[in-house]
Amino acid sequence: MNKDNEQLDALENKVAKALGEDLKALFSPAGRTPDEVDRAVLDATRKRLVRPRRHRWRLVRAGAAAMAAVVLLAVVLNVTRDHVGRMHPAATATAPADIDHNGRIDILDAYKLARRLEGPGALEARWDLNADGQVDRADVDLVAFAAVRLDGGA
């Protein structure tokens, strides 16, 4: 019985010693890190830390570009809207619609142009308000619509 116990103790000591050496090897410091590795890790860390700042600047630039695009879009829309407004018959004729040159556009301008259309006199090219190459009733209508515009045509 004592002999068995001694054998077991010896075996236990052997295993414990091997385990201790293994654990020691596992957790002991792995020696000094080479300088090249240190520098590489440092560089990588700096790059990683600097990148978000660049990223932030890019976002700022993208935001500024978006704002500029919005402003540009607004300008284009306003110009387009203004252009569409001018396409309206009432808006096409403004100063040229002042047929009698009295400084205001009213129904008498349309009437006078209509009379000229029906009369024998020559028609002036400046009365072609819709620029379709001829002076006709459509131009008279333009003058009349300019006279009744609510936004200041008259």
Add this chain to the structure above:
Amino acid sequence: MRYAILAAVLSLATFTAVRGYETRPEADPACKTSFETADSDDAAVRFVPLHVFIDSGEAPLAAWQFELNATSDVKIVGVENGEHEAFAEPAYYDPAALMNNRIIIAAFSTADALPTGRTRVATIHLQITGDADPDYELILTVAGARDGSEIPATITSLVGEEQ
């Protein structure tokens, strides 16, 4: 490239939001939801014709133009021609005046037979909210003779079916 796409997307989103705001019904005072209309219709709404007359005296009336300004409880819903056949064609007015309380109306005629004296030149149909009489102002902008010269004239009006 990614940022260009991002800028485009942001622009599109802003544009959509702005357009959505501009075109929403509340942005147009003339365009009310049924709920708002129901609320504001607690007061009675009625329709009355407003007959407009111009008296050019003995001078034949070849052209006329006047302006109607009414209070906010009055809305213009239609314009009818005058009584004289010389002005049988529809008068000129800005369609934007409809459902608003201001309108400029004008007409001319190159016909041989022109009205003289007091003649009804137009009938304006009004929608009035409330029981009060419509409050409005008529301004004769110009009246013209056959030769295109301006002539003195007076403008009057009458509310109701009688003329």
